[in-house]
Amino acid sequence: MVFFTQDDIDNLISEDVPYFDLTSSLLDIDTIPGKITYSTRDATVVCCVEEVERIMHRFGLKIISNTSSGKFLDKDVLFLEASGPASYLHVIWKVTQNILEYSSGIATRTYKMVKAAREVNPDTVVVTTRKHFPGSKKLCIKGIIAGGAMPHRLGISETILIFRQHMNFIGGVKSLLDKISDIKKRIPEKKITVEVESIEDAIMMAKKGVDIIQFDKLSPDEIKKSVPSIKQCGDQIKIAAAGGVNLANIKEYVEAGSDIIVLSSAYFGKPADIKVRLTPLGDKDER
Amino acid sequence: MVFFTQDDIDNLISEDVPYFDLTSSLLDIDTIPGKITYSTRDATVVCCVEEVERIMHRFGLKIISNTSSGKFLDKDVLFLEASGPASYLHVIWKVTQNILEYSSGIATRTYKMVKAAREVNPDTVVVTTRKHFPGSKKLCIKGIIAGGAMPHRLGISETILIFRQHMNFIGGVKSLLDKISDIKKRIPEKKITVEVESIEDAIMMAKKGVDIIQFDKLSPDEIKKSVPSIKQCGDQIKIAAAGGVNLANIKEYVEAGSDIIVLSSAYFGKPADIKVRLTPLGDKDER
Amino acid sequence: MVFFTQDDIDNLISEDVPYFDLTSSLLDIDTIPGKITYSTRDATVVCCVEEVERIMHRFGLKIISNTSSGKFLDKDVLFLEASGPASYLHVIWKVTQNILEYSSGIATRTYKMVKAAREVNPDTVVVTTRKHFPGSKKLCIKGIIAGGAMPHRLGISETILIFRQHMNFIGGVKSLLDKISDIKKRIPEKKITVEVESIEDAIMMAKKGVDIIQFDKLSPDEIKKSVPSIKQCGDQIKIAAAGGVNLANIKEYVEAGSDIIVLSSAYFGKPADIKVRLTPLGDKDER
Amino acid sequence: MVFFTQDDIDNLISEDVPYFDLTSSLLDIDTIPGKITYSTRDATVVCCVEEVERIMHRFGLKIISNTSSGKFLDKDVLFLEASGPASYLHVIWKVTQNILEYSSGIATRTYKMVKAAREVNPDTVVVTTRKHFPGSKKLCIKGIIAGGAMPHRLGISETILIFRQHMNFIGGVKSLLDKISDIKKRIPEKKITVEVESIEDAIMMAKKGVDIIQFDKLSPDEIKKSVPSIKQCGDQIKIAAAGGVNLANIKEYVEAGSDIIVLSSAYFGKPADIKVRLTPLGDKDER
């Protein structure tokens, strides 16, 4: 469940339907009763079905059958069906297809990576970065949750993640080490994550009590080498691998000993392929 | 130029910064003067520089140098630079990087496809579908225009595009043929596009005066076969190829004789890789 | 059907009801069950009934009877009726009356002009300019569609209409002639309209393949004189008459041979006169 | 001064420019420096110049000269001028013209009626009803204030105006009379206005201490007859004439002895005619 406001829903509709549907109105099909169906073309984790249903309700369509976001479906499964006048079926057609395809694409990519990671270590946690499509964060977050991941950070107001770009302003890694215990004292309700680019830095941070060591763009091998020394500093310290993780290499990162996989690659890529059919009620033809 | 409202800009910021920057505030770096620079890591058509500048102005940053959206840049080119207090540099960092990377990714993919198409036929027109990321239409549209394409339709209120899904409601292709001349009479300011899935349908539509024949998911070979018969119906009739066109096959579709290439593939894929550095003013270090 | 967002509807209400209804609350009539009825005082094409119903639903009123936007009604026809507590009936009273009166005024004026035009030539198309009331475009567009017209352009992002004000920047009419074929090539999915102020310019444009010649503020006589020469350049070229067309002169413009009538006069003028009565349930009195 | 939010301004722009300016971009005139000028074609009270300037600033245009809303200008007076790149001049052209024409139309009609009324009685107060264009209230209110009137009520939350439609729910005029003193006690900071349709009702209300007697659709003659009896009940009681007042009959209503003229006719009617010219900088041509 991700909360979409009415404004979120209406804006999605307005992008495609600023005023009305010119083509349908010229064809004089407005009041013909019809049906719209949505089916998978490939194995898919469907997402945003609930938001599509809200759009359907907006136009008075009747939901005949549906499923829940997060469900894994085989190919060629009809998972959503609604009826109503042809005018409204055409109005919602592409908007709803687009929402389903993009969010299910994210969910399915996430699902595959989570599955791959857990085949190696069932306790691995997959989280996604803030590199979501700008302007579409709720849809992206719903997608990755539906696929079995969690957001790494929802924004910069509630988590502490210290980057090299921060250290540049305090005098480098060394100066940060001097500050860690103070930061921990000031914000005892949060864990402290530091992104590092070398094993040496990682170990120094771990010794200072940093909760999560995040490696940026290290190879699985490099991470593997660092794990024992870090875990020696405290078993509760978590190792996160970030930077370029994708379906092709995620298993290696898990095998290397990462507790947490931080990735962006779930967000982008081809949308899921959802087949949508609009037919008059009673019609037998299949497209 | 795509018009972003202040609300569009503020919403992009709020996605990442709902309240404040927790990490920076804990590091006590708020008022240190610094600089942010953006450079390409690959050859890139940059996009949404203007929107990033508006975000910078919002926080009182000073633009030192910049470039325009739509510019093709080689790799390792610094194209945007601004200065201001560290707190604001960190606040805008990821938001602006995200906007640049996603929109420039779209622009660069578009650019490559347009270039490929025009190498075959310099008069080919590349247009993009409504399958943009839901909720981020302005950014997607700005991206494809920056890359040299145009939108196929900006929504369903101003263009006529008749799909099989419409014909289902009027009794099929034959019934549509009977209606074409009436539709043309009723909407003389617009061209009529019909999407067809076979050469036979295409020729019948062309004979009835349809302005643009859009082939959905036909192979380049099939399109090639249909061109002479269609053009015979009128030289001004345009042939559009849609459905699965991408960088790998676009040349074949142009060679087949398509006047217009309709594609969605520019919208999705990996964001451009933009290197962002934040440093204190006067700092010499390179990351 | 024009899509109004929930925000559109709520803003219409808030204009008149920022907080509550002071008068009704002082009269202690809040919970008395009552009825609200809307009738025409003149022959009227009613409009925005659906939006008024949404406002009624917002306050939990029960619709007893209604009609559809676009219906032509004789005078003294009751076309909408709802019941609910007196407080809510009074809250929605003037807002709903205002919406109905303004949009039905536009619809009725449009209807009369379309009717007049088609008495001369049943194939004439009436379209309306962008000179709608600023801030109320959806209501204006719904009004003219209800009256039988179509929008000329919904905005400047999807159509090509070249004015003298554009030519000023490219070196005048002659320079435009040199560019026409290039523009047509670049945007093959759209028709090109050029607004001209003389017959000479019209003929030159027609020869270059402009799709629609729009005359600005020419007299019907002048247009009449130009028609044969323009149609000689191509039977598919359309002639649009714009600038000062209204109910008094529209027939002359159609008789002159205009294919398309472009007008703004439908937007402004007296709102329709809708009689609204609020009575307690069971009450026999007529006002 | 009426307060327009940034959202108000941006929405006005977005109505006409949802994305970009297609025509200008095809003409490749984007960066040519130019000038836009606005002049009256008739004697006009100009309005919303400040809002137009905000739109100009939005696009970085430079204001060369301007005037203030509420100024009475003769015909053929240039009152606003700005410069900037051709692309932005064309983007703002029609939006700004529309805002100026509609609001100045309201201001000018108001001005004429106020002037006419005050020629008869310089103390007459002209106020306008809530029958403004739905969705454009701020622009309408700015218009009538610029023309010399004031709003009768800005909404239903802060004033007391009792209509027949209220009396229907409390048992008619008689029951209202019994409640007047109670209402006055409960809301001592407001004046009480009652709308009546007969002289008898007016006198009864005046006797009970109603502050303002508003006559709905009475003729000037009928009002004239009632004035002495009402004023006898208290010199401070004001008489308002409402319902169908316009430029043709306003003087008669003032002569009849109305203290306050309540009208809607200022809101609708033909927009003012503002001539707008766009030219390249340095250009000598006059259109």
Place this chain on the structure above:
Amino acid sequence: MVFFTQDDIDNLISEDVPYFDLTSSLLDIDTIPGKITYSTRDATVVCCVEEVERIMHRFGLKIISNTSSGKFLDKDVLFLEASGPASYLHVIWKVTQNILEYSSGIATRTYKMVKAAREVNPDTVVVTTRKHFPGSKKLCIKGIIAGGAMPHRLGISETILIFRQHMNFIGGVKSLLDKISDIKKRIPEKKITVEVESIEDAIMMAKKGVDIIQFDKLSPDEIKKSVPSIKQCGDQIKIAAAGGVNLANIKEYVEAGSDIIVLSSAYFGKPADIKVRLTPLGDKDER
């Protein structure tokens, strides 16, 4: 009844639930059917029950029992109860509790002051200033109305209240006296209130026909002394006491002869204490 837009409601939810409920989702309790109940812990005038119900409807919860805003309830009274899945009960929990507690706190404080005032003089009118919590005006206004007060002014656009800060710009109290009759003439539909800080000024204003004399921060004794002289100027002149009125001193201000009590103290103070329980359906435990 105060009109909250859908946006108002959605924004209240979004403040607490920007995306989803992390805790509930980790506990895997999402679909367990449960119940939420709200009870008073002290005698309370409850408020914003209707808005809480709208939030409940938003998430598909079923209202089992409720009461109306403005109702005085003893302590330990269950006044609202709803059922639905545990996930949604937890999502709405704190948001709804917060809304009820703050608005009922305002309503209850208002109620106590109105009651105290009317024990001295049943005709006293209590009104509240514009010093509401910034950003939450509707909730504050609903609270004070529920408690029996009315807003003094809903904003600065519809009432006339002249402060010392205005007089500073016209040359002081004397200059204002010269303008009063002109202002009354220009705005005959409104009462004129002037805030004064001395008895002398009060009497001068009263003589000039000011409708309401508002004393700022005078002691009850000082007000008492001024009443006879003011009332001598006209029995209809109202005396308003403003500045520091609260539950401890309100009776003295009424006894002093104030007709109207203007206060801000209802807005701030401890929220009402509302006990909220969430339990699985069928559960017997009391917390």
Place this chain on the structure above:
Amino acid sequence: MVFFTQDDIDNLISEDVPYFDLTSSLLDIDTIPGKITYSTRDATVVCCVEEVERIMHRFGLKIISNTSSGKFLDKDVLFLEASGPASYLHVIWKVTQNILEYSSGIATRTYKMVKAAREVNPDTVVVTTRKHFPGSKKLCIKGIIAGGAMPHRLGISETILIFRQHMNFIGGVKSLLDKISDIKKRIPEKKITVEVESIEDAIMMAKKGVDIIQFDKLSPDEIKKSVPSIKQCGDQIKIAAAGGVNLANIKEYVEAGSDIIVLSSAYFGKPADIKVRLTPLGDKDER
């Protein structure tokens, strides 16, 4: 720094100024140049100065002097001063005063409690609950940060806080104990807080590895008794005291050994008293 959107700022203005300033316009003072000054009446931590400055810039006022949010000021210190036309000074007067008074009230109460707590233990952390004024969260959060506290949770999407109301759905405290290690595994980037109402529960939770034990409404004495046993389970476990903490008792809660003080009382109470003066430029008078 808390990020307020332009919409946030404009909405604050619109609450008080829906259209225009009636009083000022009737006094004809619009264009008189003047000055507005803001001073403390008591020792105050000022807040939201930056937002007030944005409002001033909105109306073209010139800032003469200012200070930063979070500054502790003695009584009678002038901390903000601006100049501009009288009309705009009056328009912003009460809006800006309200924003400053409410947010500075929160900041000052927070400051006092933080100071008191740190006098006992300088490492104590004070955080505030989600019980902020509904609809005004940003202003509340800015207030408590200015006063030296931090938000406990910014919403329910990014933190884990398990209440009794959650345990009701999983079978009580015991069942939660069984789930703790699983939750920790699933969400390794976050700390787990559990709110308990008894010492026994606290110890059981501590043994299971809960990061923060939050006591709800326990007395300082009870907390004191539990501290040693909890800390024995792990020195890194933090003890948070919540429920009824205020300036009167905060020291006792710190003395009891709480690491974190969770409170709501900073949010409500009397706004700070800010003296605002508006005077014509050059004026010598002091109010």
